[in-house]
Amino acid sequence: MTAYVVAVLRPTQPVHPDVLEYIERVQGTFEPFGGRFLSHGKPGEWVEGERLGDLVIVEFPDLDRAHEWYASDAYREILPLRTDHIPGELVLLDGVPKGYDAADTAAKMRDAGSA
Template sequence: MVAYVIFIREKKLNPEKLAEYKQGVGSTFKNHPTKLLAANGPFEVLEGDPVDDVLILEFPSYEAASNWYHSPEYQEASKTRLEGAAFQVYITEGLGAK
């Protein structure tokens, strides 16, 4: 069953660090099959506090999503993300085909 990693950027803190993260994060997917479903496009907050951006990644399974997020490569790359902006990040399992 597929799983999704959802990044909600609440507030930019350091645009240079965020740009550094964006340049380096791609290599963390090398051994982790994923599909980028939404990023940097228009969105509307229908309920809740305003946010800067939303990004959604699809992985083949919850385990695959967790393995990528907790991988040493991503954890190293995420250091610049955390310096660049405040985020909420979630992993959620998708619905199976009926």
């Protein structure tokens, strides 16, 4: 099942040279694990709540591959280039299976609540 890495980042100005190096190198770290950018550093259109930061979304074939990427030597080597200069959050997120129906989830939640 497809998985995602979602980061909300709050970059500061001016951009630190380490951040530029991170950006230059990061894509090469996830490509061996089947990862690809879906969104990279976009502010988004926040239609509910307040803007939290810029969004980065990377898609992986599955959660195991996302974990392997995050733990990889190549990514660990460059990670401080970003984290030392840009505050933010990053989550590894499992997608939903094909045919997923939110109404089924609601029904299961109702059943669990009435038991």
